[in-house]
Amino acid sequence: MSGRLIRLASLVLLLSLSACAASPHRPRSPVPVAASEPALLLLVSIDGLRADALGRGDTPHLDRLAAGGVRAQWMRPSYPVLTFPNHYTLVTGLRPDHHGIVHNSMKDAQLGRFIVADQDAGRVPGWWQGVPLWTSAEQAGIATGVWAWPGASAPRDGLLPRYWHAFDAAVPLDTRVDEIAGWLQAADGPRPGLVAVYLENVDGAGHDHGPAAPETHAAIRAVDAALGALLARLDAAGLSDRTNVVVVSDHGMAEVPDGHYIAVEDMASMEEAEVVSIGQVIGLIPRTGHEAAVESRLVGRHPHYQCWDRAGIPKRLQYGSHPRIPPILCQMDEGWNALPRTILDRRDANGSHDRGAHGYDPDLLAMRAVFIAHGPAFREGAVLAPFDNVDVYPLLARLLGITAQPNDGDPATLAPALREP
Ligand code: AMP
Ligand code: ZN
Ligand code: ZN
Numbered sequence: 001m002s003g004r005l006i007r008l009a010s011l012v013l014l015l016s017l018s019a020c021a022a023s024p025h026r027p028r029s030p031v032p033v034a035a036s037e038p039a040l041l042l043l044v045s046i047d048g049l050r051a052d053a054l055g056r057g058d059t060p061h062l063d064r065l066a067a068g069g070v071r072a073q074w075m076r077p078s079y080p081v082l083t084f085p086n087h088y089t090l091v092t093g094l095r096p097d098h099h100g101i102v103h104n105s106m107k108d109a110q111l112g113r114f115i116v117a118d119q120d121a122g123r124v125p126g127w128w129q130g131v132p133l134w135t136s137a138e139q140a141g142i143a144t145g146v147w148a149w150p151g152a153s154a155p156r157d158g159l160l161p162r163y164w165h166a167f168d169a170a171v172p173l174d175t176r177v178d179e180i181a182g183w184l185q186a187a188d189g190p191r192p193g194l195v196a197v198y199l200e201n202v203d204g205a206g207h208d209h210g211p212a213a214p215e216t217h218a219a220i221r222a223v224d225a226a227l228g229a230l231l232a233r234l235d236a237a238g239l240s241d242r243t244n245v246v247v248v249s250d251h252g253m254a255e256v257p258d259g260h261y262i263a264v265e266d267m268a269s270m271e272e273a274e275v276v277s278i279g280q281v282i283g284l285i286p287r288t289g290h291e292a293a294v295e296s297r298l299v300g301r302h303p304h305y306q307c308w309d310r311a312g313i314p315k316r317l318q319y320g321s322h323p324r325i326p327p328i329l330c331q332m333d334e335g336w337n338a339l340p341r342t343i344l345d346r347r348d349a350n351g352s353h354d355r356g357a358h359g360y361d362p363d364l365l366a367m368r369a370v371f372i373a374h375g376p377a378f379r380e381g382a383v384l385a386p387f388d389n390v391d392v393y394p395l396l397a398r399l400l401g402i403t404a405q406p407n408d409g410d411p412a413t414l415a416p417a418l419r420e421p
Pocket of ligand 2: 047048082083084203250251
């Protein structure tokens with residue numbers, strides 16, 4: 001499903017939920033910082049921020065963090081290059097093939113259907129395999145706060161983050177900063193040792209207008225300013241010297257030129273195959289009796305895409321073993337998208353095609369993600385060679401002083417980022 005559709009559907013759901021989100025009581029005053037308090041970890045994800053968006057005048061606060069800390073030349077997203085799979089990878093260190101969020105749109109033999117816009121499905125623990133960072137932290141006695149990070153609304157071992165806010169695109173950035181700063185100042189309970197924040201604004205603008213559009217630059221500036229405001233609040237609370245800040249993105253964003261759309265029905269008819277996912281990574285389940293025909297027609301190279309059977313997915317993508325991955329997978333070339341004809345017709349009629357997309361090959365320049373880290377644990381001014389986003393989780397576990405769960409990352413990759421490797 002395209003970002004625009006997801007956003008529309010989620011808005012409908014969220015309008016009905018927002019009435020119960022308001023907190024009726026006043027927070028207590030911020031609690032002063034005791035010298036013995038352990039370091040805090042603030043993890044921020046800016047959805048869809050390209051690695052090459054930094055240092056171009058839109059990101060003064062991110063650039064300041066990078067200059068005084070560590071940044072990667074770029075970070076390689078995991079396959080598929082979509083929001084939910086990559087966000088859950090960042091907090092588990094597991095490839096999507098291993099944590100079960102194999103796409104933004106999935107089908108599971110027991111659990112049924114999953115789409116990003118369905119917040120009820122997001123709360124079902126069975127979808128989210130592996131143990132997310134906030135669960136391990138809570139189990140180690142570290143309070144956590146999570147703003148909208150994918151996976152945080154599903155209880156794990158009966159636990160949810162101590163502070164939590166559901167995804168809600170309608171909440172203005174400054175309101176989010178107020179609430180998150182309130183958590184960090186221990187205004188309403190124990191001070192969290194981990195706060196994870198997910199911000200969707202840049203992704204939304206990138207889909208609607210394209211990665212190079214003025215609207216996307218404006219969204220980047222707005223998110224950078226919100227991060228600056230949050231850091232200023234930490235400073236005012238006397239917390240900045242003891243806060244390690246890690247800023248990531250899940251993937252970049254590619255231009256979608258005019259007309260770079262094909263109908264998914266041109267891959268396989270609805271009689272021949274069930275379509276599990278659309279957009280850039282198309283999953284197909286051939287219907288009984290049509291398996292051989294669909295496979296022989298699709299597997300291989302086509303104009304603007306290529307298809308594999310599960311076993312034929314290239315090894316470098318580290319994808320294909322999870323039972324939720326459909327038998328046939330088609331990967332669109334950069335800038336191309338496959339959508340149902342009904343959606344294409346509607347968009348042709350009102351001229352509302354997305355101008356940006358991700359979900360393409362993780363090795364493409366346009367898909368490169370951001371990694372910046374700053375704080376007492378980190379060296380100053382270091383630039384790291386590119387690495388895979390599975391390597392972030394072991395670093396985060398180490399910063400929290402907790403044991404990393406079994407994962408696909410390598411703790412050695414980010415050791416050079418630390419003052420004390
Ligand atoms: P995508 O671009 O398809 O990978 O999905 C990312 C988009 O989904 C973001 O731009 C948000 O608008 C939206 N989104 C992110 N998290 C959620 C959520 N928990 N529930 C509903 N929509 C979400
Ligand atoms: Zn994303
Ligand atoms: Zn997106």
